[in-house]
Amino acid sequence: MDSAVRVKLQDLPRTPLAGEGNFVWKIPFPSGNDGAAVLKVYFGSRSPLLYLKKTVGNRLLTGRTSHMPRARFRTETACVRLWESHGFRCFGMHPEVRVDGLPEDGYMLFDWTPGLHFREYFKDPSVPLEQRLATWRRWVPEWHRRHAIAVRLREPRLIHENGDVKHVMLWRDGFVYFDFEICFTSRDVRDLVGREILAYMRSVGKFFGEALYERMADELVAHYPDKTLLLSAWEHAWANRNPIIRTGRWLDVRMKPRHRNRWSKYEVALDLRRRLDAASLT
Amino acid sequence: MRHAGRLDGNRIWRVATPDGTVLQKLYAERGGWLRAWGRELTTRLMGAKTSTRAAGRRATEARLLALWRAAGLDVPANLSDRHPDLANERTLVLEDVSGPLLSQALADPALAGPPREALLARFAAACRARHDQALSRGEAGLIQEHGSVQHVIVSGSRLVSFDLENAYRPRRDLRPLLAKELASVLRSLARLGDEPRFRADLAAFVSGYGDVARLREAAGHYLQPSSLLWRLVWAVDRRRDERRDRAHGKYRVLRALRDATA
Numbered sequence: 001m002d003s004a005v006r007v008k009l010q011d012l013p014r015t016p017l018a019g020e021g022n023f024v025w026k027i028p029f030p031s032g033n034d035g036a037a038v039l040k041v042y043f044g045s046r047s048p049l050l051y052l053k054k055t056v057g058n059r060l061l062t063g064r065t066s067h068m069p070r071a072r073f074r075t076e077t078a079c080v081r082l083w084e085s086h087g088f089r090c091f092g093m094h095p096e097v098r099v100d101g102l103p104e105d106g107y108m109l110f111d112w113t114p115g116l117h118f119r120e121y122f123k124d125p126s127v128p129l130e131q132r133l134a135t136w137r138r139w140v141p142e143w144h145r146r147h148a149i150a151v152r153l154r155e156p157r158l159i160h161e162n163g164d165v166k167h168v169m170l171w172r173d174g175f176v177y178f179d180f181e182i183c184f185t186s187r188d189v190r191d192l193v194g195r196e197i198l199a200y201m202r203s204v205g206k207f208f209g210e211a212l213y214e215r216m217a218d219e220l221v222a223h224y225p226d227k228t229l230l231l232s233a234w235e236h237a238w239a240n241r242n243p244i245i246r247t248g249r250w251l252d253v254r255m256k257p258r259h260r261n262r263w264s265k266y267e268v269a270l271d272l273r274r275r276l277d278a279a280s281l282t
Numbered sequence: 283m284r285h286a287g288r289l290d291g292n293r294i295w296r297v298a299t300p301d302g303t304v305l306q307k308l309y310a311e312r313g314g315w316l317r318a319w320g321r322e323l324t325t326r327l328m329g330a331k332t333s334t335r336a337a338g339r340r341a342t343e344a345r346l347l348a349l350w351r352a353a354g355l356d357v358p359a360n361l362s363d364r365h366p367d368l369a370n371e372r373t374l375v376l377e378d379v380s381g382p383l384l385s386q387a388l389a390d391p392a393l394a395g396p397p398r399e400a401l402l403a404r405f406a407a408a409c410r411a412r413h414d415q416a417l418s419r420g421e422a423g424l425i426q427e428h429g430s431v432q433h434v435i436v437s438g439s440r441l442v443s444f445d446l447e448n449a450y451r452p453r454r455d456l457r458p459l460l461a462k463e464l465a466s467v468l469r470s471l472a473r474l475g476d477e478p479r480f481r482a483d484l485a486a487f488v489s490g491y492g493d494v495a496r497l498r499e500a501a502g503h504y505l506q507p508s509s510l511l512w513r514l515v516w517a518v519d520r521r522r523d524e525r526r527d528r529a530h531g532k533y534r535v536l537r538a539l540r541d542a543t544a
Contacts, residue, residue, distance in 0.1 A: 225367065227293070227295040231293075231308070246287075280294055281296065281305070282292055282294050
């Protein structure tokens with residue numbers, strides 16, 4: 001029995017939500033939050049040639065999944081299911097909704113989730129600083145739990161490839177994650193954890209500034225349980241086990257001036273290392 | 283960015299868990315790869331001690347913690363099995379034993395007279411019990427390679443030994459190892475204060491240890507070495523002590539031990 005709900009694209013009143021790339025629209029959805037849902041179409045505004053170019057780069061150079069529209073659809077839906085199976089909230093999916101006028105396996109209807117992005121919440125001066133830091137302290141163990149599961153299962157899909165404070169929301173007293181179109185393919189998950197930690201903390205520095213970064217980094221070191229996983233952020237940037245990558249990074253940090261920027265991965269990695277050293281009893 | 287690319291030594295972090303606070307100990311190489319390998323090569327050639335590499339030290343500590351606990355000796359519990367999220371191939375999860383180090387307790391000027399003597403006697407008795415087991419079982423792992431009052435925690439009635447990542451390899455005659463451990467412990471005791479106080483502490487230690495003959499023999503092993511190699515080692519040690527005028531030199535503390543057990 002086909003339980004699909006069919007709607008026609010041309011009949012849908014659409015409010016665009018994204019600037020470029022995918023088409024992402026807010027559409028009416030009677031059973032959704034606030035009577036709305038989000039229709040994400042993976043066949044976006046970019047040219048097929050660009051998709052192909054990015055796919056070649058991803059697959060051959062950077063160890064990521066394909067950038068082709070259907071591949072991103074498959075990756076995202078698989079990641080959402082995987083993350084939810086381990087208790088991490090993501091945007092709810094509605095695969096039963098079929099949209100006439102869009103290519104099969106090229107779109108997905110997600111729950112409209114009117115939460116607060118970390119990016120907005122943590123720099124909101126109307127929220128007392130202590131309350132914001134308490135939220136961060138509550139989130140850090142959940143962050144670690146995901147990392148620990150990823151390392152234990154050697155599951156790169158549990159690493160947030162586009163992870164930063166733009167892609168986590170506070171909603172209904174919990175945390176919601178989104179944007180999983182691309183993920184890593186390497187089985188060196190510990191290194192990927194380090195990369196993700198750096199990406200998040202760099203975005204903390206860039207969006208919230210030095211003063212709040214200092215407090216949040218202190219809380220991170222104090223409350224992230226497995227300090228060796230936290231240290232993997234420094235290892236990712238400075239002490240990669242692969243000598244070729246290590247040499248590449250050594251050259252990278254010396255040849256590119258932008259890597260001496262306060263929020264470069266190398267600087268943030270060193271900063272985390274210093275904090276971990278200070279927290280050590282030895 | 284000096285040394286940005288290496289850790290250079292272990293790290294120990296206190297971690298809060300739902301079951302209470304534990305220690306996460308990360309074993310890392312000491313110095314650069316050349317120094318680490320050089321040290322390891324020397325250790326292997328000498329054949330007297332366990333591996334100095336990070337993985338080797340982790341394995342040794344896990345083995346010795348189990349060995350010491352099975353022998354009824356007080357060491358931090360290895361909680362790695364209970365905390366799989368914190369334990370991995372580079373770390374151990376250990377009991378967080380509260381309390382000051384024995385060296386800190388003894389450095390406290392308020393600890394004097396009978397309470398000080400009682401604490402030292404308790405420590406000496408624990409050493410004696412362990413040495414008894416080591417000698418009777420021929421188990422080199424029960425001799426502390428890095429014995430020191432800095433490696434004992436005074437936790438109420440417990441005296442908890444830690445830092446077991448290096449150990450002696452099995453050998454037939456354990457008495458030279460025992461002498462080394464005693465020399466190391468007494469040197470750490472001598473560092474805490476002046477000569478009169480060391481003499482008083484030593485008397486309390488000897489009294490608490492009980493087996494005066496064994497202590498005398500240990501001192502004699504160093505002061506009157508039987509082999510040519512040991513004579514040479516000893517001559518170098520003595521000259522160095524005299525040149526630097528070190529109150530806590532090996533030669534001086536063992537001469538004090540010999541005097542105290544005469």
